[in-house]
Amino acid sequence: MDRRSFVIAGFGAGMLAAFPGFARAAGGTPKIGLVMKSLANEFFKDMQEGAVAYAKKRGGFELIPVGIQSETDIDGQIAAVENLLTRGVDAIVIAPADSRALLPPVARAVKSGVKVINIDVAFDPESMKKRGVDIAFVGPDNRAGAKMSGEVLAQALGRGGKVVIVEGNPGAENATQRKLGYQDAITAGGLTLIDSRTAHWETEEANSVFTDMLTAHPDIQGVMAANDSMALGIVKAIQARGKTGAIKVVSFDDIPAVKPLLESGALLATVDQFGSQLAADGIDEALKEIGGQNLTGWIKTELKLVKGKGAA
Amino acid sequence: MSAATPDTALPLRFRRSRLLLRDAGIGVALLALVAFFALAAPDFLSGTNMSNILTQITINLILATGMTFAILIGGIDLSVGAVMALCAVVAGTVMKLDALPEVVAVGLGIAASLGVGIAAGALNGFVSAFWGVPSFIVTLGMLNVARGLALEVTNARTIYDFPDSFIAFGTASLFGLPVMFLLALALLALGWVVLTRTVFGRMIYAIGNNEEAVRLSGHRPFDTKVLAFAVTGACVGIAAIVYVTRLSIANPILGVGFELNAIAAVIIGGTSLSGGRGSLVGTLLGAIIIGVLGNGLILMGVTDFIRQIITGLVIILAVVLDSYRARLSRSLG
Known part of the structure; x- marks a missing residue:
């Protein structure tokens, strides 16, 4: 040209x-x-x-x-x-x-x-x-969705239940909204929030981070995960500690990989946002x-x- | 010649003691870190937590073992995280083949992971050595190729639901230690033998120190380079299997940024980023320091953002200290 x-x-x-x-x-x-x-x-x-x-x-x-x-x-x-x-x-x-x-x-x-x-x-x-x-x-209203999921945990644990939140990427809007929704459920259900940390939406990081949270706070009774990928790692950490059933997990997204966990009861609830x-x-x-x-x-x-x- | 490579000019006994001095410095730093966390976080020294740390550092330790080979020879491999994802999803796909008996499918899956890792590593080494292009840019390209392939293979989906017999390895322990960590340790020991007791190992150090001198002395660096990167790739294939067996999933976006942790472990461990100087003992200590730091800060209740800042500062501190150590050992020589 x-x-x-x-x-x-x-x-x-x-x-x-x-x-x-x-x-x-x-x-x-x-x-x-x-x-x-x-x-x-x-x-x-x-x-x-x-x-x-x-x-x-x-x-x-x-x-x-x-x-x-x-x-x-x-x-x-x-x-x-x-x-x-x-x-x-x-x-x-x-x-x-x-x-x-x-x-x-x-x-x-x-x-x-x-x-x-x-x-x-x-x-x-x-x-x-x-x-x-x-x-x-x-x-979708991510905050309202997380609140629904969190309320299932609140109902299972009863007032005073000790929980932690595993967050998504800091600064991401949906991560922020889901954390707020979980906090809403914690306030409404009278739960006690012990710790809240990010695992950047990632399975392996959630596994490590939650393992360490559990060491620092052995009395954790419930976990609210901002997405299913992290819930997969958290459930693995609970199994490794021999606390399956004793620590309850709720999450968000409804990806196919969590189906077996929902069926076995390892995951209490998740949210499908279609x-x-x-x-x-x-x-x-x-x-x-x-x-x-x-x-x-x-x-x-x-x-x-x-x-x-x-x-x- | 002897002036350019003073290390090899010294009697063997001297060289050993200086290497020991170098590793001892990192060891002291690790002990100081452990002592600090033991005081600051009451649960830090518990047996469970020690075992957790070993599990948490296993994948990075395997990747860092491979990375040590690439860095010692004067290169770097930025593709390990992405290649690990490709290995994992290929292994996962093979293991889920219904037509095969479970044991065969699992065995083939492991072999496939190793094969993909070695092939990717050898290709990195070949392109870099044959055309004389920096491995930095070749492996940066491979990072994208491998990540794209992993997404293509899975159509961006997560593979899950693996045979229990395979998953059981991920959390098994032997003499109170995680089996996967013992595997990583055995791999590191094997790597140490290769680097210190074989011709291949000596060639890696020699090329990293002065490639031109190796060429002038009548040796061909080409084969050694390809092989060194293939070793890096083999370690990636093994790390991918450890990931799948521990977490029971394989997805194409796993391992993002893992290369940076592996490089950090190698450099904190005292291996020179320009090649030719360093050891796997240092890499082991480097990987433990990174793991202890991540774990200890959570146990202390330090927030995410502060934790990130401290981890970054420790990496910078480690390389600054290393430059002093290098100066010290030179003046001793």
Whole structure:
């Protein structure tokens, strides 16, 4: 490519980026971009597969799914949003890697007429106000879900029961909400919180960290784990200490790997947030907006408490 | 020549005593740490807790044993965490094959884990040695390849529900010590023999010290390099099996960041990051220091964030002290 045609091509791409509506007018069926978090995570993988299956079943629109390398790849996600705008999508459904950092490109999209639906983790309300946008959030109430799970433990232990929380990644919104939900259950059920530590969502780390918590506090009666992967490691630690049944565990996510634990009673309860339907729900709302509706606020999605054999 | 490599110019007795001095320094640091936690956290010295620490350091100890080979030869392996995940999910997939009798499936799964680990390690060594590119960047590439393959093999799902006969090993103990830790210790001892008593081992030190000199003396560093990285990979394959048997799951995102802990254990143990100097005894002490630190701080009730800060500071302190030790031993020479 010589220099002149390079400049022209660059100018053309710039025009498309500056006026997405211009590119959009060319297509017939609406295009919806789906911006996911890390597809290395079972939860988001399920969610994307659910969305692709839904797009095939429902028809009438084109779905462009994009993922990022890791949960915290904020730059990668910003680039993904910008690429979708260049491709002239009509709507974007996004599970933001950060509830503030993603707002600038997303607000720009809204102002250029692209419909945006927020799923999984909500954008920060203050930041939205500052940018002058009000984007609808479709997602589960993690705090309410954790409270349901925690209440099963509270019921099993009775007032005064001694519990610990094993947290997700510090700073992650869903980790924060789940911890708050567990604390709600602790307050409501009159439990005593002895210790609360992170194991970064990870099985092996949860195994080690909980083993050490148990050494420091041999009187622990119950554990609230922020996800199932960590519950797997915690249950192993309880078995190794010969305290199966004596220490009760509740958790969150309902991944297939915990089924045997629910059946044996090693895990008291977990919460299904129907992750595979979440992106599909978001797409539904996006189609409504393309159809002319203006959506705002929190559109809550279903949560289901899954009880194991050991639960009352 | 002798001026460039003063270590080999000294009488053997002298060299030994200086190596001992180096390891003794780390040993003193470990004893100080243990004494501190014994006073600060009442349950720290209990038998159960000691056994817990040994279980907790087992995987890192195995990875660090392999990492010592890569670092001694003047390289590094950043792919161990990701390759470990690949080994684990391949082993897990093989072990779950219903067509095979349980014992055969488990045996094949273990062999597959070792095979994948050795293959990945040898490939790291081959690419790095054949094209003369730094292992840092080759293994960084391998990190992504292995992680991607692990996700592809499992479609990002967790593999679970393994045969009880296999899972039983994970928590078994012998003479009051965890069997998996004894395995790690045996592996470390074997590695020590290889490094100190074989031609292969001497070649690793020689290449790490001065690759050009090895070449000029008529030896080919190529085979030794590939083999050294294959040893690193074999250790990764074994660590993956230990993971699966202890936690009864294999998922493609396990082992993230494990390479950093393994490197930290090797460096805290006094092995030089530029190669040619160090020992597996140091690596053992380094892995124990990291494990004791993590465990002791939780027992003391130190919060997560402060714990992370202290762990980082200890790593920095260890390398600073090591630079003094290196200067001291040079001046003694």
